[in-house]
Amino acid sequence: MDERGSITSQWLRRHNALYQAATRHPFILTIADGSINFQCFKRWLGQDYHFVKAFVRFLASLLPKMPKEATDEEMDTLLGGIVALRDEIYWFRSEAMRWTIQLDLVSIKVTTQEYCEFLEQLSQGNFEYAIAVTALWAIEFVYYESFALCTQSNAKTPTELREACERWSNMEFKNYCVLLKGLADKYLEGSNLHVRQKAEEIFVQILKQEIKFWDMSTCDENCI
Numbered sequence: 001m002d003e004r005g006s007i008t009s010q011w012l013r014r015h016n017a018l019y020q021a022a023t024r025h026p027f028i029l030t031i032a033d034g035s036i037n038f039q040c041f042k043r044w045l046g047q048d049y050h051f052v053k054a055f056v057r058f059l060a061s062l063l064p065k066m067p068k069e070a071t072d073e074e075m076d077t078l079l080g081g082i083v084a085l086r087d088e089i090y091w092f093r094s095e096a097m098r099w100t101i102q103l104d105l106v107s108i109k110v111t112t113q114e115y116c117e118f119l120e121q122l123s124q125g126n127f128e129y130a131i132a133v134t135a136l137w138a139i140e141f142v143y144y145e146s147f148a149l150c151t152q153s154n155a156k157t158p159t160e161l162r163e164a165c166e167r168w169s170n171m172e173f174k175n176y177c178v179l180l181k182g183l184a185d186k187y188l189e190g191s192n193l194h195v196r197q198k199a200e201e202i203f204v205q206i207l208k209q210e211i212k213f214w215d216m217s218t219c220d221e222n223c224i
């Protein structure tokens with residue numbers, strides 16, 4: 001199956017409006033055009049730290065679901081993802097210090113809480129590996145596509161935010177997303193219609209949660 005005809009590519013076309021809303025959100029556009037209010041970035045940072053901690057558990061939940069026949073490369077991809085999250089967690093902590101945010105004092109907002117609970121659901125055994133791996137791809141891919149806008153050559157991203165944007169738009173992260181997409185397609189193709197439909201629903205829900213997450217991070221002058 002060529003890449004354009006793959007299941008995930010079909011979904012990206014079918015749900016294009018949501019996909020565009022998730023990856024070209026005003027929050028991201030204001031980073032890319034340099035007009036972002038740093039308070040919004042700080043709010044995003046504190047909430048995303050909460051998110052990433054839940055995301056670690058979700059990613060770990062994929063390991064016991066991985067079929068015995070999975071290739072070595074597939075195992076390496078998931079383990080690489082876990083290692084990358086360790087570095088990401090460290091990065092959040094040092095970035096928070098740079099912005100004088102005390103992470104343990106940042107209370108979780110409803111939107112973040114709901115997204116974390118959604119991840120917790122997906123971590124349960126009743127969600128097949130095909131669905132979980134598709135969700136993993138979607139979550140990472142939205143960040144790649146979003147932050148890639150901020151590192152394009154014509155972007156006016158403030159220097160202070162360059163490192164954050166690089167984190168989700170560098171070549172290695174892009175390759176990781178490509179590998180995840182391939183895995184998602186491989187397992188979706190081997191799944192029955194019911195599982196595929198469930199996976200598509202989850203994909204749509206992830207796009208919606210990502211939009212809400214950006215909405216929450218976008219704030220006025222006095223926010224934190």
Ligand SMILES: Cc1ncc(CO)c(N)n1
Nearest residue numbers: 048051052139140143213
């Ligand atoms: C909300 C959100 N979505 C996706 C990612 C990707 O890592 C993240 N860190 N946070």
